[in-house]
Amino acid sequence: MVAATEIDVVTDLKRRIVEGLAILTGEGIMDGAGHLSARIPGTDTFLINPRFPGILADPDDICTVDLNAKRIGGRGPIPSESIIHAILYRDRPDVQSVVHCHARYSILVSLLDSGLIPFSRTAASFDGVPVFPESHGINTPALAERFIRSIGDKAVALLQGHGIVATGPTVEGACINGLNLEKASQDQITMMSFTTPKPLAGRALGQSNERLENPYRMWPYLLNKHGIRPRAAIKASIHSLPEGEHY
Numbered sequence: 001m002v003a004a005t006e007i008d009v010v011t012d013l014k015r016r017i018v019e020g021l022a023i024l025t026g027e028g029i030m031d032g033a034g035h036l037s038a039r040i041p042g043t044d045t046f047l048i049n050p051r052f053p054g055i056l057a058d059p060d061d062i063c064t065v066d067l068n069a070k071r072i073g074g075r076g077p078i079p080s081e082s083i084i085h086a087i088l089y090r091d092r093p094d095v096q097s098v099v100h101c102h103a104r105y106s107i108l109v110s111l112l113d114s115g116l117i118p119f120s121r122t123a124a125s126f127d128g129v130p131v132f133p134e135s136h137g138i139n140t141p142a143l144a145e146r147f148i149r150s151i152g153d154k155a156v157a158l159l160q161g162h163g164i165v166a167t168g169p170t171v172e173g174a175c176i177n178g179l180n181l182e183k184a185s186q187d188q189i190t191m192m193s194f195t196t197p198k199p200l201a202g203r204a205l206g207q208s209n210e211r212l213e214n215p216y217r218m219w220p221y222l223l224n225k226h227g228i229r230p231r232a233a234i235k236a237s238i239h240s241l242p243e244g245e246h247y
């Protein structure tokens with residue numbers, strides 16, 4: 001029998017996945033393809049939207065999948081690239097959520113010899129963005145093994161000519177990593193039309209995990225922007241840092 005608290009956790013994760021899909025689509029980095037998943041804590045399973053446009057998924061449509069990328073719950077069908085998510089949850093205990101989509105500017109950057117240049121705070125926040133040098137959909141164990149070696153311990157990766165994979169410590173954090181990767185890619189492509197971006201001098205590489213666990217500014221802003229929850233409910237859900245604390 002499944003414990004009541006576990007059902008609550010799954011219900012909450014399904015709602016957050018649906019909200020994340022709405023934001024990724026509203027922000028234009030996800031279209032009819034693309035998927036967002038979340039690990040079910042304490043299990044070898046995860047939740048993922050099925051194989052139709054993410055914006056149309058309701059919580060009841062979200063499927064449960066094991067670490068062999070086999071559907072064990074929900075109506076399905078699940079995405080053919082579910083194995084991207086499965087291998088990240090298998091090999092990266094730090095990863096709690098994964099986004100894969102075909103973000104346009106990131107695809108352009110994935111085709112540049114330079115890859116993403118850490119020329120801005122957003123671009124530098126990733127501490128290096130590997131490029132997986134194969135454009136094929138990642139839908140076999142052999143491709144997934146090569147992909148996991150390529151991303152290593154990084155938060156995000158570009159898939160050459162194909163798209164992005166973004167991970168995070170929460171559903172919201174993975175979405176924000178994906179959105180920031182596409183934003184940095186768009187800025188780089190724009191800047192390259194008139195100059196060559198240079199790495200930011202004296203930059204502090206790396207990310208704040210706390211900010212991805214509790215993105216109390218960007219996520220409420222996006223929920224409100226896309227009309228996903230009533231304004232009062234969004235405000236009530238914000239957990240700001242106390243005055244004097246910074247990250």
Ligand SMILES: [Zn+2]
Nearest residue numbers: 081137162163
């Ligand atoms: Zn894909």
